[in-house]
Amino acid sequence: MAITGRLISAATLGLALTQAASAADLPVKAAALPVPAFDWSGVYVGVHAGYGGGMKDWTNEQLNFPARGFLGGAQIGINKQIASLVFGVELEGSWADISGSQTLTTGSMGPFFLGTLTASSNSRIEGMATITGRAGLAADRWFVFAKGGLTGAWEKHSYNQALNDAFGGTIVEHLDAREFRWAPTIGFGAEYALDGRWSVKAEYNYVGFGTRTTPLIGPATFNGVTLPSFKVNEPIAQDAIHLLKVGANYRLGPTAVDPIYPPVKPALGTDWTGAFLGAQGGYGFGHMQRSTFVDPANPGSGAYDMKGWLGGVDGGVNVQSGVFVFGVEGEWMWTGLRGGQTLSGPDPFFGGTAVTRLDSSIDWLAIASARAGFVAGDRLMIYGKGGIAIASERHAGSTVEPLPAGGGLVTESTSGRAVHSGIVLGVGAEYALGGNWSIKGEYDYIKMIAQQHTDPGVLTINAGPATDQGNIAPGVDKVGQTLNLFKLGVNYHFSPLPGAVTARY
Structure with missing residues (x-):
């Protein structure tokens, strides 16, 4: 028995040594390094530059024009990251040259000469200061945020007018004003950490300054004789100022992750974190309302449908935390949205029956929005979105009216362009195809803010042998509208979408 036991022990030892030698010949899997994480907590300073603009509406003077230009400046702020949530406060100052102007000449030449009036106005934002709170989600080097607070602007306005009356008199005015106005601001953007200190960012801001009555003061002359200075109180509306900015930040102090x-x-599944760029197309329809042409006795007047195709590009950044996804997106689309209406009715001024044709078109449409959603399964993301829409539109009108007496004819033709702004709400779904590609379907509802605008044009009166033609500026037209957009698109993600993931190390 003793010999047998020794043999069994020797065999067991030999088997163990053999297994150990075999194991030594096998490759050993190294322990996976932890995924690096970046913490956004701390104080930072930085610089920024950008471009912005919006409509300036001089209500009483019926002058409405877009102002555009560049801005640049610096910012300082502080962030605190708790898990994937980041909260912060930022103070920003910018030099700006956001300006615009418009000149209108009204009056006539011919047997019905009534004189001419040339009026021009100019508005300029010279500087801006903003204080906002920021909140968003971070995933390693990406930080996607929304912001809200207050913006103040230093502005300069000027107004010039020259009146040549039917009796040979000339009155010239030159008025100026400076003012500071403030308003709520909202925005969203994304920031990417290059290393532990430096990061780059891009963001969109919306500022709604509303309407403020501005006192303009200056001299006037009558036939070259200087008159005493006088003051005119002019309501100037700036309902929507849009700002696009890029910048760089330098973080002060340590950047260790909070343990x-x-x-x-x-x-588990597709990780949607990262930047993307894509293309989309679709169809839209909506309803246009033009206040100048609304007739209470004729329901439906001044209101007509809009419809047509649209297509363009989109891009943005997503950050995923658990099953929750938060992102920002910018879109630019060319459109074939068109609509119009024909109206007819008696004209109390000339006594005839006037036939008027109204037309509107949307040349391009841009959307800046924030998206929030969740993943369902391995590849599907369902989201809602909210943001701001900007549209460049053309509005036109033409009227033909036979004169009852003398067989004459009155014709009028007007047209003008305006930048419209509105609120966007939408829902959609995006599906990861694998690799770097995904497809999406989306519905957006847009409610445009009623935009004041003036369409200059020409009025021609042909009364028998006499003909008179002059420039006109019809009364202020408040244009409001709604749009419904259905879109399909494809996105390329710069971080590959791995599809279904069965394990993480």
Whole structure:
């Protein structure tokens, strides 16, 4: 028995040595390094530059024009990251040259000469200061945020007018004003950390300054004789100022990750974190309302449908935390949205029956929005979105009216362009195809703010042997509208979408 036991022990030892030698010949899997994480907490300073603009509406003078230009400046702020959530406060100052102007000449030449009036106005934003709170989600080097606060602007306005009356008199005015106005501001953007100190960012801001009565003061002359200075109180509306900015930040102090609240990892499946760029197309329809042509006795007047195709590009950034996805997106689309209406009715001024044709078109449409959603399964993301829409539109009108007496004819033709702004709400779904590609379908509802605008044109009166033609500026037209957009698109993600993930190390 003793010999047998020794033999069994020797065999067991030999088997163990053999297994150990075999195991030594096998490759050993190295322990996976932890995924690096970047913490956004701390104080930072930085610089920015951008471009912006919006409509300036001089209500009483019926002058409406877009102002555009560049801005640049610096910012300082502080962030605190708790898990994947980041909260912060930012103070920003900008030099700006956002300006615009318009000149209108009204009056006539011919047997019905009534004189001419040339009026021009100019508005300029010279500087801006903004204080906002920021909140968003971070995933390692990406930080996607929304912001809200107050913006103040230093502005300069000027007005010039020259009146040549039917009796040979000339009155010239030159008025100026400076003012500071402030308003709520909202925005969203994305920031990417290049290393532990430096980061770059891009963001969109919306500022609604509303209407403010501005006192303009200056001299006037009558036939070259200087008159005492006088004051005119002019309501100037700036309902929507849009700003696009890019910048760089430098973080002060340490950037260690808080061990108590580590970032939340994405749920199993497709990780949507990263930047994307894509193309989309679709169809839209909506309703236009033009206040100048609304007749209470004729329901439906001044209101007509808009419809047509649209297509363009989109891009943005997503950040995923668990099953939750937060992102920002910018879109630019060319459109074939068109609509019009024909009206007829008696004209109390000339006594005939006037036939009027109204037409509107949307040349391009831009949307800046924030998206929030969740992943359903391995590849599908369902989201809602909200943001701001900007549209460049053309509005036109033409009227033909036979004169009852003398067989004459009155014709009028007007047209003008305006930048319209509105609110966007939408829902959609995006599906990861794998690799770097995804497809999406989306519905957006847009409610445009009623935009004041003046369409200059020409009025021609042909009364028998006498003909008179002059420039006109019809009364202020408040244009409001709604739009419904259905879109399909494809996106390329700069971080590959791995599809279904079965394990994480």
